[in-house]
Amino acid sequence: MFYICSHWAIRSIRRLWPSLFAATAVLIMALSGSLSANHGVTNPKVQARVDLMTTQKAALTLLSEMASTRRPFDRSQARAARKSLEKTTSQIPKRFRRPHRDPHSLAKAALWHNWDDFKARAKRANTAVKELNTRSLTGLRRSLPAVIQSCHACHDTYKNPGHEFTTH
Known part of the structure; x- marks a missing residue:
């Protein structure tokens, strides 16, 4: 009985390892401060925007490294990154709804003056993320540029x- 249970546990861990690894890596970065460092930001609402964008940047970095073969393509890690991007891009309008200010914020005031355009750009980014193909390296290479382009268009x-480290 012990053999059967331990064999099942080992097989389950091996199957889940890539997803657990990706989630653990993001958690370690968050706890070490690389995802949630405040870079001088004192307003907690602005800090929430910084954290949101930093999480997106980590996911995009992972996907970009896979697409360029600097990192081996891993389907489950790519899928986890896509899910993270889906969640965070859907939260962009919520995080920017009010024009909370901070001396270290890089958000332009034009964002709130052109709110409908900003929301439309956030929606396009979310749509591009939903269309992101993480089933294969070829699919990732074909679909990732649309995500990156939607991010750059808004930024x-x-x-x-x-500063490079601040992405809000």
Whole structure:
């Protein structure tokens, strides 16, 4: 009986290992401060935006490294990154709804003056993420540019140039 239970447990861990690894890596980065470092931000609402965008950047970095073969393609890690992006891109309008200010915020005031356009861009980003193909390296390479383009289109319009680490 012990052999059967231990064999089942080992097989389950092996099957879940890539997803557990990706989730653990994100958790370690968050706890170590690389995902939630405040970079001088004092307003908690602005910090929530920074955290949201930093989480997205980590997922996009992982997917970009896979697409460029700097990291081996792993279907379950790619799927976990896509799920993270789906969740976070859907939260963009909520996090930016009110024009909370902070001296270290890079969000332009034009964002709130053109709220409908901003929401439409956030929706396009979320749609591009939902269309992200993480089943194969070829699919990822074909669909990832649309996600990156939607991010850049919004940042080019509504983000002041600033430090590389700050993505809000």
